[in-house]
Amino acid sequence: MLRCDTWTGTLVPKAGMGFPRKKFAAAAVAGKILVAGGCTRSSVVEEYDPDENVWRVASDAPRRRYGCIGASADGVFYVIGGLKIGPSGNDGSVSASRASGAEAAHVYASSMDLYDVAARVWLRSRAVPGGGCVVAACGANGNVYILSSHAVELSFWKFNASRKSASFGEWSRIKSPPLPAQVRLDSTVRFSCVGVGDKVVLVQVVGCIDDLLRRSGRTERGLKEGLVLVYDCAGGEWTRGADMPEVIRRAACVCVEC
Structure with missing residues (x-):
């Protein structure tokens, strides 16, 4: 280590x-x-x-x-x-x-x-409600946030992790991360996420298929990588951050307070 x-x-x-x-x-x-x-x-x-x-x-x-x-x-x-x-x-x-x-x-x-x-x-x-395959998870703002893949779509869940709360253990389905319109999921997509204060930062670390490239007949497999999305736990909305300048495939993310 x-x-x-x-x-x-x-x-x-x-x-x-x-x-x-x-x-x-x-x-x-x-x-x-x-x-x-x-x-x-x-x-x-x-x-x-x-x-x-x-x-x-x-x-x-x-x-x-x-x-x-x-x-x-x-x-x-x-x-x-x-x-x-x-x-x-x-x-x-x-x-x-x-x-x-x-x-x-x-x-x-x-x-x-x-x-x-x-x-x-x-x-x-x-x-995790709804089944699927968990592809990313992190703790933030007293909850555990989980991203599940259902082959052609994603679902995003909040688990109340505050053990002193009467609602400890309750699940809520919340707004799914908005992928760009031209991007579709396949079985190789990978995400990593980390809690930063009252935000969840979701980073795409293995690419989705660029559907526009696929339909254009180009032979190479177009991929979209390095996408960064930020979820506001209080406001319940996603915003898009700056794409990663360099993609580190299958990377894990951590938050360090400086």
Whole structure:
């Protein structure tokens, strides 16, 4: 692992995780970094203490996921979406051993597991309404925001993550991100999002098909990449930001207060 000093741009090597992972969920919660998923041989969740430069085993996840997304809100680590890998663990209300492969994949792609970091317990798992495949998620303004793909359209959801609220755990479908008219989705589209204050910044990190190029008969596969959209959590509206000057494919986004 590397620590980047955002003031100087320097990189400092830090202790590595105890378990090899690929396409895993990660989030900062209460001054620690938690990771889960992406490990074929274990469902272990690890926690990094930046003050001690030490990784510790925090828990075992109820589902073993690959390609999942991490988010945090109100002291809870959210492990969202992805694919099922390896034998099933403690899957809560869903028994992967009784489900078909397709059903199990659907459950993983549109669900999230909640880990209370302070209490060291897993809360009840939640399903994202409407199914689909979760392609981006982040915590912002006391909520978890989730973008789901339904092959030809996107849906955008808000999960009330404030545990002291009477409406904790409630879902709301909110305005979907407005893609340019000439762009259509396909199975390769990828987004990354991050909460910045009371905003959600959505960055397109793998291209959509440019339908105008496709219909013009040009042989190359036209792609639109680097699109940046900003959602105002208070106002409920999207605005378009400046496109990224350089696309870093499949990048993850983080917010650092300076």
